[in-house]
Amino acid sequence: MTDTRQTSDLFKPVQIGAIQLKNRIAMAPLTRSRAQAGDIPSELAPEYYAQRSGAGLIIAEATQISPQGKGYAFTPGIYNDAQVAGWKKVTDAVHAKGSRIFLQLWHVGRISHPELQPDGALPVAPSAIKPEGNAFTETGFKPFVTPRALELSELPGIVEQYRTAAQLAIRAGFDGVEIHAANGYLLDQFLRDKTNQRNDAYGGSIENRARLLLEVVQAVTSVIPSERVGIRLSPTSPANDIADSNPQALFSYVVEQLNAYKLVYLHVVEGATGGPREVAGGFDLQVLRNLFKGIYIANNGYDLDLAAKARSSNLADLVAFGRPWIANPDLVERLQKGAELANFNPDTLYGGGAKGYTDYPALHAG
Numbered sequence: 001m002t003d004t005r006q007t008s009d010l011f012k013p014v015q016i017g018a019i020q021l022k023n024r025i026a027m028a029p030l031t032r033s034r035a036q037a038g039d040i041p042s043e044l045a046p047e048y049y050a051q052r053s054g055a056g057l058i059i060a061e062a063t064q065i066s067p068q069g070k071g072y073a074f075t076p077g078i079y080n081d082a083q084v085a086g087w088k089k090v091t092d093a094v095h096a097k098g099s100r101i102f103l104q105l106w107h108v109g110r111i112s113h114p115e116l117q118p119d120g121a122l123p124v125a126p127s128a129i130k131p132e133g134n135a136f137t138e139t140g141f142k143p144f145v146t147p148r149a150l151e152l153s154e155l156p157g158i159v160e161q162y163r164t165a166a167q168l169a170i171r172a173g174f175d176g177v178e179i180h181a182a183n184g185y186l187l188d189q190f191l192r193d194k195t196n197q198r199n200d201a202y203g204g205s206i207e208n209r210a211r212l213l214l215e216v217v218q219a220v221t222s223v224i225p226s227e228r229v230g231i232r233l234s235p236t237s238p239a240n241d242i243a244d245s246n247p248q249a250l251f252s253y254v255v256e257q258l259n260a261y262k263l264v265y266l267h268v269v270e271g272a273t274g275g276p277r278e279v280a281g282g283f284d285l286q287v288l289r290n291l292f293k294g295i296y297i298a299n300n301g302y303d304l305d306l307a308a309k310a311r312s313s314n315l316a317d318l319v320a321f322g323r324p325w326i327a328n329p330d331l332v333e334r335l336q337k338g339a340e341l342a343n344f345n346p347d348t349l350y351g352g353g354a355k356g357y358t359d360y361p362a363l364h365a366g
């Protein structure tokens with residue numbers, strides 16, 4: 001154990017694309033639902049992220065690229081100047097502590113509710129197929145509804161929203177962006193044949209189902225350098241009622257196509273999002289790691305031993321921890337010292353203020 005900690009290069013600097021990271025441990029995006037009116041990041045967000053800037057790379061919480069892209073109460077946006085100003089305070093606070101921060105660009109598609117949509121509209125999706133489960137609205141959990149299938153003519157507008165959001169993220173001081181194509185949200189809904197039953201150029205074959213994602217990647221890399229653009233996929237996750245008849249073929253194709261854009265990293269949720277790392281179906285994620293020509297960030301259910309092993313066996317370049325960051329703002333220091341990790345309070349995960357957000361102490365508080 002001690003040897004693993006002391007010798008692991010997890011704790012050593014690494015260059016990814018244009019930027020240097022102080023270590024190979026990332027903070028995965030975590031929805032905390034504390035945004036202010038106007039979907040502006042919380043006044044407490046600069047402190048929250050600064051407290052966690054022991055991470056080599058912070059990937060800030062999923063952030064909607066448009067009002068339509070919103071699917072949970074109190075999540076922040078990145079589509080207007082007030083939001084840019086709010087995020088600028090976050091990136092300044094993180095940079096002052098020597099860390100780096102990307103913004104995760106999000107459109108939830110059907111994982112929303114009319115109460116969260118402009119003018120109470122139906123959420124949109126590749127096809128009008130209702131997900132199982134509930135949406136988190138300002139008035140509580142509400143069953144998902146049958147979404148409206150997007151018109152072909154609407155897709156270029158969504159691609160433009162990603163392009164603009166990427167530009168705004170850079171203006172807000174982010175070191176880069178992560179395109180959220182995981183966890184059953186809009187881009188993942190297009191990829192999978194359970195949720196995409198379109199008959200046009202965006203449905204049917206794997207090539208067609210990957211088209212929207214690749215157009216988004218093209219648009220984002222047309223306005224910011226590709227070495228500042230990463231992407232997140234969750235090939236084996238059933239999150240948000242998603243599935244595909246042949247994920248290995250689908251995601252191998254996607255990753256091969258992504259190589260043309262020279263993205264800085266591929267961030268993979270291994271196993272079931274927020275659940276077990278082991279999933280049925282015999283999918284080999286290392287195939288994707290080997291296909292991808294950039295940095296591979298592994299995520300989901302890692303502890304120190306698993307992370308150190310991922311490095312010593314070269315199964316990943318960086319390891320992203322998610323939930324452990326919530327109650328352990330100094331997670332990297334604790335891992336390095338072998339200190340015990342605190343558990344978070346599930347009641348304060350989403351919504352509210354400082355309690356359960358900025359009040360988890362570091363080991364050496366004060």
Ligand code: PHB
Pocket residue numbers: 031062072182183273
């Ligand atoms: C969540 O709020 O539970 C959530 C948000 C984004 C994800 C996954 C889960 O990618």
